[in-house]
Amino acid sequence: MRNVDEFTITHQPIASIDLMEKAARAFVKCFLKTEFNAHKRVAIFCGKGNNGGDGLAIAHLLLHNGYEHVKVYIVNFSARQSDDFAINLQRIDESRCKKVIINHPSELKNVKADLIIDAILGSGLNKPLAGDYAELVKIINKLQKRVYAVDVPTGFFSEGELSADYNGIKAYKTICFQRPKINFFFPESAVATEHHEVVDIQLEEAFIESLSTDFYLTERTDMVRLIKNRKPFSHKGTYGHALLIAGNIDTMGAALLSAKACLYAGAGLTTACIPATGLTALNTLLPEVMALPRDEYTRIENPAKYKAIAIGPGLGINSDNEKLLESLILAARPLVIDADALNILGERPDLLDILPAGSILTPHVKEFDRIFGAHESWWARVQTAIIWARKKQVVIILKNQFSFVCVPNGKVLINPTGNPAMAQGGMGDVLTGILSALLAQGYSATDSAKIGCYIHGLAGDYLASERHVVTASEVAERIPFEMHLLSATN
Numbered sequence: 001m002r003n004v005d006e007f008t009i010t011h012q013p014i015a016s017i018d019l020m021e022k023a024a025r026a027f028v029k030c031f032l033k034t035e036f037n038a039h040k041r042v043a044i045f046c047g048k049g050n051n052g053g054d055g056l057a058i059a060h061l062l063l064h065n066g067y068e069h070v071k072v073y074i075v076n077f078s079a080r081q082s083d084d085f086a087i088n089l090q091r092i093d094e095s096r097c098k099k100v101i102i103n104h105p106s107e108l109k110n111v112k113a114d115l116i117i118d119a120i121l122g123s124g125l126n127k128p129l130a131g132d133y134a135e136l137v138k139i140i141n142k143l144q145k146r147v148y149a150v151d152v153p154t155g156f157f158s159e160g161e162l163s164a165d166y167n168g169i170k171a172y173k174t175i176c177f178q179r180p181k182i183n184f185f186f187p188e189s190a191v192a193t194e195h196h197e198v199v200d201i202q203l204e205e206a207f208i209e210s211l212s213t214d215f216y217l218t219e220r221t222d223m224v225r226l227i228k229n230r231k232p233f234s235h236k237g238t239y240g241h242a243l244l245i246a247g248n249i250d251t252m253g254a255a256l257l258s259a260k261a262c263l264y265a266g267a268g269l270t271t272a273c274i275p276a277t278g279l280t281a282l283n284t285l286l287p288e289v290m291a292l293p294r295d296e297y298t299r300i301e302n303p304a305k306y307k308a309i310a311i312g313p314g315l316g317i318n319s320d321n322e323k324l325l326e327s328l329i330l331a332a333r334p335l336v337i338d339a340d341a342l343n344i345l346g347e348r349p350d351l352l353d354i355l356p357a358g359s360i361l362t363p364h365v366k367e368f369d370r371i372f373g374a375h376e377s378w379w380a381r382v383q384t385a386i387i388w389a390r391k392k393q394v395v396i397i398l399k400n401q402f403s404f405v406c407v408p409n410g411k412v413l414i415n416p417t418g419n420p421a422m423a424q425g426g427m428g429d430v431l432t433g434i435l436s437a438l439l440a441q442g443y444s445a446t447d448s449a450k451i452g453c454y455i456h457g458l459a460g461d462y463l464a465s466e467r468h469v470v471t472a473s474e475v476a477e478r479i480p481f482e483m484h485l486l487s488a489t490n
C-alpha cells in the first residue's frame with residue numbers, strides 16, 4: 001500500500017497531505033454511520049507517523065461534524081515525525097481541539113472518553129510492540145471502551161504470520177483504506193478487531209491491480225463474469241451427471257444435504273451412492289435424485305460416466321470405504337474429497353501422493369492438520385496448502401469463515417462471503433454438493449471452488465441478515481436464487 005500511496009501521489013495531481021485528508025474523510029464518513037451521537041466524548045490517540053497524521057485530520061473533521069468533546073493524545077515516544085503529521089499538528093494547534101502530549105505511558109490518567117480512535121501506529125509497523133508502546137496499549141485496552149482503529153489496529157501486522165500472544169490494540173472496528181489487510185481474513189485477527197470495513201480513498205486502482213500478489217479477494221464481479229446462463233434448447237445432459245458417495249447409517253443426513261445442494265446448484269442429473277437404509281429417506285425427500293445402493297464394498301463400475309464425483313460427507317471410516325476411495329483415486333479421475341474421505345487420506349499418505357490432478361479437497365482445520373500435520377498458525381496452514389495445491393495440481397479449500405481457496409497456480413483466492421450464523425453441522429456437506437454440481441456443469445476446478453464458496457456464503461449472508469442462525473438445508477434451497485441474481489446481470 002505504501003507503494004500505491006507513492007504512485008498515486010506522483011501520478012495523480014494530489015499532494016500527500018491531501019491524500020491523508022481524503023483518507024480521514026472516508027474514515028469519518030464510515031464512523032458516523034454508526035456513531036452519530038455528537039455528545040459522545042472521543043479520545044484520539046495519535047502516533048507521529050502518517051497513521052497519527054490521519055488521527056489528527058479525523059479530530060478536525062469530527063469537530064466540524066458537530067462532535068463537541070474531541071481530545072487528541074499525542075504519543076510522543078519518538079523524536080521522529082512525518083511531514084504530514086507535522087502539518088496536521090499545526091492545524092490542530094490553530095484549532096479549538098484539546099490536545100494532550102504523552103511522553104510516558106504513566107502520564108495517561110483520567111481518560112474520560114466514550115469512544116477511542118486508535119491512530120498510534122498503522123501499516124508502518126515493522127516490529128512487535130515493546131516498551132512504552134506496549135505499556136500504553138495495555139492501558140488503553142484496560143479502559144474497555146469501544147475502539148475504532150484507523151487503517152490497522154496498533155501492533156497488528158497486516159501480512160505474515162501472526163503471533164499467538166497479540167499485545168496490540170483490541171479494536172471493535174477497523175476502518176481501513178482502499179483494500180482489506182490480508183491478515184484480517186485469518187481467525188487470529190479476531191483478537192485485534194471484531195469487524196473491519198474498507199473505505200475507498202481513490203488510490204490508483206490500475207496500479208494496485210498491476211502489483212503482484214499471491215492473495216486475491218473474490219468479488220461479486222467475478223461471479224457475474226463466471227456464472228453462465230442456462231442456454232436455450234439445453235437439457236439435463238447439458239448440465240452433467242454428478243455422483244455423490246456419501247452417508248452412513250447414523251450420518252445419512254450428510255448425504256441428503258449434499259445431494260440436495262447438488263440438485264439446487266444445477267447438476268443435470270444427481271446420483272447419490274448411499275447405504276440401502278437411506279433409500280426411503282432419499283426417495284421421500286429428494287425424488288429427483290437417483291440412488292446407487294452402497295451396502296458392501298462397492299466399486300464404481302464406470303466412473304467416466306459421471307462428469308463429477310464427490311466422496312466423503314458422512315461416509316464413515318472403514319476398510320470398504322477406504323478401498324472405494326482408493327479405486328477412485330487409481331482411476332485417475334478428478335474428485336471432490338470431503339469429510340471422512342479426507343480422514344482416510346490422513347491415514348493413507350500414499351493416496352495423497354497420487355491424487356488426480358483437478359481434484360478439490362475441502363478440509364476444515366482439523367481435517368487439514370490430520371492430512372498435512374499440525375500447524376501453529378493459519379498463515380502456516382495456508383503456506384502448506386499453497387505448496388500442495390501446486391505440487392499435485394489440485395484445489396485445496398481451507399474452510400473457515402473466510403475460506404482460503406488455494407489453486408494449482410500457487411495463488412490464494414480469499415472468499416469474503418459467509419458468517420457465524422452458518423456455523424452448524426451440514427454446511428460442509430452442502431458446499432460439497434454445490435462443488436459437484438458446478439463441476440458437472442463444466443466449470444473448471446478453480447472456478448467451481450471460487451463460485452461454490454462464494455454462493456454458499458452469499459446464500460448464508462442473505463439468510464443471516466434477519467436471523468441468528470441459518471441451517472444447511474436452507475442454504476441449499478437459497479442457492480438457485482443467488483445464482484439467478486448473479487447470472488441475470490451478465
Ligand SMILES: NC(=O)C1=CN([C@@H]2O[C@H](COP(=O)(O)OP(=O)(O)OC[C@H]3O[C@@H](n4cnc5c(N)ncnc54)[C@H](O)[C@@H]3O)[C@@H](O)[C@H]2O)[C@@H](O)CC1
Nearest residue numbers: 001005020023049050051121122123124125126127128151
Ligand atoms: N495508501 C495508504 O494506505 C495511505 C496511508 N495512510 C496512513 O499512513 C499509515 C502508514 O503511515 P507510516 O508509514 O508513516 O507509518 P505508521 O504511522 O504506521 O508508523 C510510524 C512509524 O513508527 C515506527 N514503528 C514501526 N513499528 C514500531 C514499533 N513496534 N514500535 C515503535 N515504533 C514503530 C516506524 O518507524 C514507522 O514508520 C497507514 O496505516 C495509514 O493510516 C493515509 O494517510 C493515506 C493513504
